[in-house]
Amino acid sequence: MPAHLVLALIAVLASGEAAAQVRAVELMGPRPFGYFIGDVIHLEVELAVDEPFTFEPASLPRPRPISYWLDLKSAALHDRGSRGGLHRYRLALDYQTFYAPLEPRALEIPGFSLTVTDGTRQVDANVPGWTFLMSPLREILPRGGEPLYLREDIGAVPIPVRTRFAVAIASGIISTLLLGLLAYHRAWWPFARRGKRPFARAARAVRQALREGSGVEAYRAGLLSLHRAFDATAGRAVLADDLPAFLESAPAFRPLGTDISRFFQVSRRAFFQADAAGAQADLPPTALIGLGARLAEAERIAS
Amino acid sequence: MHLARDVDTTLSDARGRAQALQQEVAKVILGQERVIQLLTIATFARGHVLLEGDVGVGKTTLLRAMARAIGGLFQRVEGTVDLMPGDLIYHAHLTKEGKPRIDPGPLLRSGNDLSIFFFNEINRARPQVHSLLLRLMAERSITAFDREFNFPFLQVFADRNRVEREETFELPAAARDRFFMEIEIPVPSDEATRRRLVFDPRFHDIDALIAEVGEGVLDFTELPFIARAIQSGVRTSEALEAYTVALWQAVRTPNRHGIEIEGVDMERLVFGGASPRGVSYLVRAARVRAWLEGREMVVPEDIRDVFVEVMAHRIFLDPVYELRREPIVRALCRAVFDKVPTP
Numbered sequence: 001m002p003a004h005l006v007l008a009l010i011a012v013l014a015s016g017e018a019a020a021q022v023r024a025v026e027l028m029g030p031r032p033f034g035y036f037i038g039d040v041i042h043l044e045v046e047l048a049v050d051e052p053f054t055f056e057p058a059s060l061p062r063p064r065p066i067s068y069w070l071d072l073k074s075a076a077l078h079d080r081g082s083r084g085g086l087h088r089y090r091l092a093l094d095y096q097t098f099y100a101p102l103e104p105r106a107l108e109i110p111g112f113s114l115t116v117t118d119g120t121r122q123v124d125a126n127v128p129g130w131t132f133l134m135s136p137l138r139e140i141l142p143r144g145g146e147p148l149y150l151r152e153d154i155g156a157v158p159i160p161v162r163t164r165f166a167v168a169i170a171s172g173i174i175s176t177l178l179l180g181l182l183a184y185h186r187a188w189w190p191f192a193r194r195g196k197r198p199f200a201r202a203a204r205a206v207r208q209a210l211r212e213g214s215g216v217e218a219y220r221a222g223l224l225s226l227h228r229a230f231d232a233t234a235g236r237a238v239l240a241d242d243l244p245a246f247l248e249s250a251p252a253f254r255p256l257g258t259d260i261s262r263f264f265q266v267s268r269r270a271f272f273q274a275d276a277a278g279a280q281a282d283l284p285p286t287a288l289i290g291l292g293a294r295l296a297e298a299e300r301i302a303s
Numbered sequence: 304m305h306l307a308r309d310v311d312t313t314l315s316d317a318r319g320r321a322q323a324l325q326q327e328v329a330k331v332i333l334g335q336e337r338v339i340q341l342l343t344i345a346t347f348a349r350g351h352v353l354l355e356g357d358v359g360v361g362k363t364t365l366l367r368a369m370a371r372a373i374g375g376l377f378q379r380v381e382g383t384v385d386l387m388p389g390d391l392i393y394h395a396h397l398t399k400e401g402k403p404r405i406d407p408g409p410l411l412r413s414g415n416d417l418s419i420f421f422f423n424e425i426n427r428a429r430p431q432v433h434s435l436l437l438r439l440m441a442e443r444s445i446t447a448f449d450r451e452f453n454f455p456f457l458q459v460f461a462d463r464n465r466v467e468r469e470e471t472f473e474l475p476a477a478a479r480d481r482f483f484m485e486i487e488i489p490v491p492s493d494e495a496t497r498r499r500l501v502f503d504p505r506f507h508d509i510d511a512l513i514a515e516v517g518e519g520v521l522d523f524t525e526l527p528f529i530a531r532a533i534q535s536g537v538r539t540s541e542a543l544e545a546y547t548v549a550l551w552q553a554v555r556t557p558n559r560h561g562i563e564i565e566g567v568d569m570e571r572l573v574f575g576g577a578s579p580r581g582v583s584y585l586v587r588a589a590r591v592r593a594w595l596e597g598r599e600m601v602v603p604e605d606i607r608d609v610f611v612e613v614m615a616h617r618i619f620l621d622p623v624y625e626l627r628r629e630p631i632v633r634a635l636c637r638a639v640f641d642k643v644p645t646p
Contacts, residue, residue: 228644236641241604271542271646273600 022116022125023048023086033133037100040073041109045091045127049116051082053123055089059115069099070109097134104135185300199299202229203292210285216276222288223267229295240264252302259291310532314594317529321347321595324520327372331512332365333500334491341486341612342369344591346521349530350483350584351440351459353425353474353616360488362462366421367513373526374519375418375456378409382428384470388435392447410439410454411447417454418523422461426471433478436461440481456523476619483584484609485616530591537590539601542646546603550610551582553639554618562638567624567631574619581617588613603645611636 026046035041047055055077065071073094080088095109111129115122184191187200205225209218230238230246238246243261247254262283270279283291321343328339345352346369354362370377380391394406406412410420422428422436436459439445444453461482463474479485491497500506539547553560554577558569589605596605615632624631 224646227646231644237644239603239607239645267646268600268602272540272602273538274540 021050021053021118021121021123023050025114025125025127027127027130029130029132032131033104033135035097035132035134036137037098037134039097041095041097041130041132043093043095043109043130045093045114047089047091047114047116047125048086049089049123049125051085051087053116053118054087055079056115056117056122059113060091061093061112066095066110069097069107071096071098099134101134101136102140104133106131106133108132185303187296196303197296197299198229198232199226199292199296202226203289203296206292207289210289214285216280219276219280219285219288220270222285222292223263223270226263226288226292226295227267233299240268250302252298253295256291256294256298259294263288263291310536313529313532314536317347317525317532318594318597320521323517324372327517327520328365328368331368331515332361333506334493334496335361335365335488338365338486338488339369340595341484341609344588344595344609345484346373346458346526347530347533347594348483348584348587348591349458349527350587351481352461353479353482353485354460354462354488355465355485356462356488357490358464358466360490362488363421363423364509364513365488366419366460366462367509368516369460370419370421371513371516371518372520373418373458373523374521375523376413376416377419377421378413378417379421379423380409382422382424382426382432384427384429386428386432388431391432391435392445410445411452415453415455416524418456418458420454420457420459422459424463425461426463426474428472430472430475433472433475437478437481440478455527479616480578480580482616484588484612486612533591533594534587537593537599537601539586539590543601543603543606546643546645547582547586547606549643550606550639551577553643554614554635557635557639560639560642562635562642564631564634564638571621572624572631572635574621577614577617581614585610585613607640610640 024046028044028046030042049055057077060077061072061075063072063074073096074092075094076092078090078092080090082088091114097107099105099107109130109132111127113124113126115124117123183189187197191197202225206222209221209225212218213221227238233250234242234246240261243257243264247257247260253260266279266283269282270276324346325336325339325343328342329336332339342352342365354366356362367377380386390408391410392408393411394408396404396406398404410417420439425433425436435445439454439457440459443455443457444451446452463471491500506512553562555573557573563569564572585606586601588609589601592605592608593599593601598605611633615636618632618635620628620631
């Protein structure tokens, strides 16, 4: 990195008081020659002000086209904190030049002013301009007939994507397989009619029945769906008295034994005592849906 | 309202006595709790019972114990090839003075209070006797000496052993259909019970054993009233009715319900039977069982519990399968309950 060239160390003294506020404005730039069209020039400004003055962010130059040949690409302020009664800032500026000189020529990036304030007073700190030398890219009149300077564009280089493509396809296939397995495991569509998952189907049916209707009929339909799931799991009709034998043959449901026995009591009441309202009070529809879900879960764990 | 409460108290009182009856009989008959329960159900449903079992399993002892506990008058007759209907009704003999004399036979001797009529070895009796029994069982009355005799408290118990087939007459379908239940008496399976039965001298003297049963645990004259109260007091719901009808259908047309039994052509297995009377008996028995269990509603378990005893003998199989009847009917009943969903 070339040594920074200290171009200016200026204390512009409008008055003695103002000079006391802005201690230093220092502009640092790269080498001042050997620039071509399109080059980016990075300048830095060091600013030191007396406390309690601080930099006024509104005075930071805005990235914009400054003239027909010069753009300010970016401007960033770094607060370097205060030490010894001085508050220091560093301002980083990126200019890009589009000037096309016919022969080497000195140009100037214009100066600007920054504002510091202590809340009531405002003081300007003037940043000086920066002069540099731009050179042409080629001679004015080419001698040979060769189109020496105008070269063809670089051809497009294909990025090697074969591996990534393969990985993408493989992960796509694996995800589909896993989704299929998950659907199979939880008996989602298209495995919804899977024989080994009667409770998954029943839990859905109970939810649906109780969503579509709220009366006694819907409740009974919900009970019936669960009954059919018990029958399908046991491979035969399961009555209330068969519960111990059922739990013996399907140990996965044993933890739910009390709930299942309650279900059978309630169902007995709803169907054979013709007291569906009382049954509904005993085991509310929400509890019935919950029981269906837990039975489906137990069934899933068992398989 | 008043009447309703009366029925309720009657029923709960009677339930206590029914339990006492079972306990009394179970004191002397070991390892036959199920048979005793079924007999109690039949008693409170006012149904006649046919017992079946090997020789010497205690059929007669059991019936004598039941009869003693139920109370009322008890008559028995042994079935033989030469038994004629008249032998049940009158007894013709010569008196000491040498005059011919006709006395009432076993049926008429006790008059209206006859509560248990026990027909031993019924399959040894001729069809003529069976047909007398038909009316006796169905109407609880017979006509003799040009007048009608009524037996309002009568319950017929019959037994037959299935070991012999010679010189026996198979009961006609109509007679079997009139039996409320046909109960198979197994040999007790529990080893301790078997040992006691064989080695405990208490079980060797049958008369002394029967004397241990408390007499008249029930008032047999109340039985018809209690039976009616049970039938009207125990409810059946719509779901249960549908279930019962579905069971009936499944028994009559098992092939349409996807029932399969190994080595049996289901198309032709069931020849007929499972009569409406049979199904109504089934519901009657189920109601009594529900009442015994302390419920006011019939549940499918009640139906299932009494199904084989009430229905099996009413299912008539194709003659091809008649020889293997017992295992096939049992399998059919089990399959029907496995297949027909409830509620």
